Amino acid sequence: MGGPVFGKNGFSNSSQTTVRVIDVGIIDQIIPSLLAQGIAKNEGDVIVINTADIGIEKVLAAVKLQKR
Numbered sequence: 001m002g003g004p005v006f007g008k009n010g011f012s013n014s015s016q017t018t019v020r021v022i023d024v025g026i027i028d029q030i031i032p033s034l035l036a037q038g039i040a041k042n043e044g045d046v047i048v049i050n051t052a053d054i055g056i057e058k059v060l061a062a063v064k065l066q067k068r
């Protein structure tokens with residue numbers, strides 16, 4: 001007895017980091033607000049958003065965007 005016990009306590013990832021994510025559908029909904037705040041810019045027929053400006057590191061996509 002007294003050997004290693006595996007299971008309930010298991011292993012832990014000591015290098016785990018938290019990544020701030022947002023879904024592209026949410027971005028689509030908040031575009032008017034981002035444009036009003038100057039975070040997003042109209043460049044011709046394209047809206048440009050630097051997600052780092054709003055603290056987002058990763059954008060997830062699983063929806064079809066509405067044309068504005």
